[in-house]
Amino acid sequence: MKDDEMRSRFDGRGMVEIRLRGSVRARAEAIGHVLGYELLSGHRVRRGVYLLVFRRDDDPRARRRAERTVERLLAGGPVLVEDEPPLPPPPPPAPAPPLDFRPPAPRPRRSMEPQPPPPVGPPGTRIPPRPSHPPASAPPPPPFAPPPPPFAPPRPPFAPPSQAE
Incomplete structure (x- = not known):
């Protein structure tokens, strides 16, 4: 794969996959780097053929390197330069906003005098009054089937009752 063909794959997309022969793998990594991409993964597909996956690096230094x-390419220069001058350091972070020093809010002080007791008033109705009539009687419990006689053989489950019983 020629340099121009490799360069054309790095067109600003977020992810780029390149399938190439192992002999040009290092060159493809270098071209991706100078065009603002970082190698995400590279693995062998079959003998001598590699699949390289690049991700666009949105770091300001990587963007400046790509620019x-x-x-250089628009001026007719090569993609890769052996002695490229180093990039300038990134700009310093913005200064922090000034701190507003406020004195802490005063805590309310408790007096040393004992607190007065709560006001005394008529007691609230905490317990409901007794009803004037007794509650309705409960319904009688449902009748239970009498237990089977002690000498009767047990019936198989879900069998219809016999005529003798």
Whole structure:
């Protein structure tokens, strides 16, 4: 795979997959790097053929590296340069906002005097009054079937009752 063909695959997409021969793997990684991509995975598909998966690196330094490479290509230069000057350091982080020092809110002080007792008033109705009539009588319990006689043989389950019983 030629350099121009490899370069054309790195067109700004988020993910790029390239299938190539093992002899140009290092070159493909270098081209992806200068165009602002990082190698996510690379594995052998079959003998001598590799699948490289790149992800676009959105770091400001990687974007600047890609911009410089595109400028160089538009000026007619090569994709890779052996002695490329180092990138300038990233800008310093923005200064933190000024701190607003406020004194802590005063805590309410408890007096040393004992607290007065709660006000005394008529007691609330905490217990409901007794009903004027007794509650209705409960219904009688349902009748239970008498137990079988002690000498009767047990019936098989779900068998219809015999005529003798």
